[in-house]
Amino acid sequence: MSLVFLFSLCTYLPIGIGIYFTITGKLTLAQFVAIQYSSSWILNGFNQIVTSWNTINSTKDIRQQVANLHIQVDHTDTTSVVRDLDVEQISFDFKGKTIFQNVSFDVKRGQKILIGGKSGVGKSTLIRLLLKELLPKQGKILLNGKNYLLNQAYSSFGIVGQTPIIFEDTLRNNVTLGKSATDAEVFRALDLAGLNEFSNESAIKQVIDENGHNYSGGQLKRIEIARALFYNRQILLIDEGTASLDPQTAKGIHQSLLTNPDLTVIEVDHHIPDDIKKLYDQVYQLNAEGMQML
Ligand SMILES: Nc1ncnc2c1ncn2[C@@H]1O[C@H](COP(=O)(O)OP(=O)(O)OP(=O)(O)O)[C@@H](O)[C@H]1O
Ligand SMILES: [Mg+2]
Incomplete structure (x- = not known):
């Protein structure tokens, strides 16, 4: 299951449950809105982690190339005169x-x-x-x-x-x-x-x-x-x-x-x-x- 799907599930499932509880009278509308606002702070933080994770993954090839470059570095004297x-x-x-x-x-x-x-x-x-x-x-x-x-x-x-x-x-x-x-x-x-x-x-x-x-x-x-x-x-x-x-x-x-x-x-x-x-x-x-x- 991708992180994006998990994030969407965490966002929309509680809204659905909240609406259900509000309609059935188990939550007041004010309580539902307050919970919704505070949970969005937590979810936004989580969202940033997911986005950063995806960004890090998208640079995998570049990081691999940099790692390969490092492997190629030897200790040849690079200051010598090219004749x-x-x-x-x-x-x-x-x-x-x-x-x-x-x-x-x-x-x-x-x-x-x-x-x-x-x-x-x-x-x-x-x-x-x-x-x-x-x-x-x-x-x-x-x-x-x-x-x-x-x-x-x-x-x-x-x-x-x-x-x-x-x-x-x-x-x-x-x-x-x-x-x-x-x-x-x-x-x-x-x-x-x-x-x-x-x-x-x-x-x-x-x-x-x-x-x-x-x-x-x-x-x-x-x-x-x-x-x-x-x-x-x-x-x-x-x-x-x-x-x-x-x-x-x-x-x-x-x-x-x-x-x-x-x-x-x-x-x-x-x-x-x-x-x-x-x-x-x-x-x-x-x-x-x-x-x-x-
Ligand atoms: N890494 C590569 N990616 C894509 N094509 C490549 C690569 N290496 C060589 N080629 C191919 O090699 C051929 C020569 O390309 P190159 O750019 O060296 O020609 P050029 O003589 O510099 O041409 P120009 O005068 O137009 O700059 C082209 O057909 C090109 O498609
Ligand atoms: Mg050329």
Whole structure:
């Protein structure tokens, strides 16, 4: 018997009995109303317990995922310098269908690579494989020659997605996510992301509206980049990071990232103009059969 049914029974059965006793003269109407009022207090408390119980049950899957994440945490040194990311002959299937196979590439520290390929070919899936959010059917992905886990991926890779994740909070907190930092550290990240106009005390105190409406699309994208740079993420994974921006803004962002010698960049996008393509060390094309160097 579900808790909701039990609660309904506890609510309506006493009303029915009360009405019966009142009609048959065993209770006065005033007594019935008084009992009804006081019992509703008790029932409301009970109702809250039932609702909370249902809410807790509805988060079971999420709690299970968090528990699994905890299991995956190992004690690998996540602060070590990433010298090399090696993708060896990976293939990926989704629901029995091969998305891609024989994908291999290698990225050395400081290199910038671009991966193109038509929509649906698996570019975003490849990013999720690098993050270890998904596992390949075959092949290996190695950092400095070693396998790695999701927690290490999150501490080594900075992610810039198509839609920037922005919080209704100050610019400073959007960059630091609450980690303690000096103003100089925040300014440095903003400068590197090409947001020099916000590298001052008053600008970093400004609150970004819900959904970032008081900043432009390009500025929000750069805030996400500044966050990755603030956290010293060694490899930046960019998934169609500039696709929604005007060509001039997209060019500005690319120029600041692709000319930064300390940063390793892996970008997936099929809209990159030829003059920007020249700034990458390597350009690949992904298709179902594998990845070709262009
Ligand atoms: N976890 C998943 N859930 C749903 N579909 C998935 C999943 N993993 C892979 N796929 C499938 O993999 C294929 C590749 O999708 P993906 O998003 O990686 O393509 P893409 O190259 O990034 O496309 P786009 O250029 O449109 O962003 C799609 O057919 C998609 O349905
Ligand atoms: Mg995609």
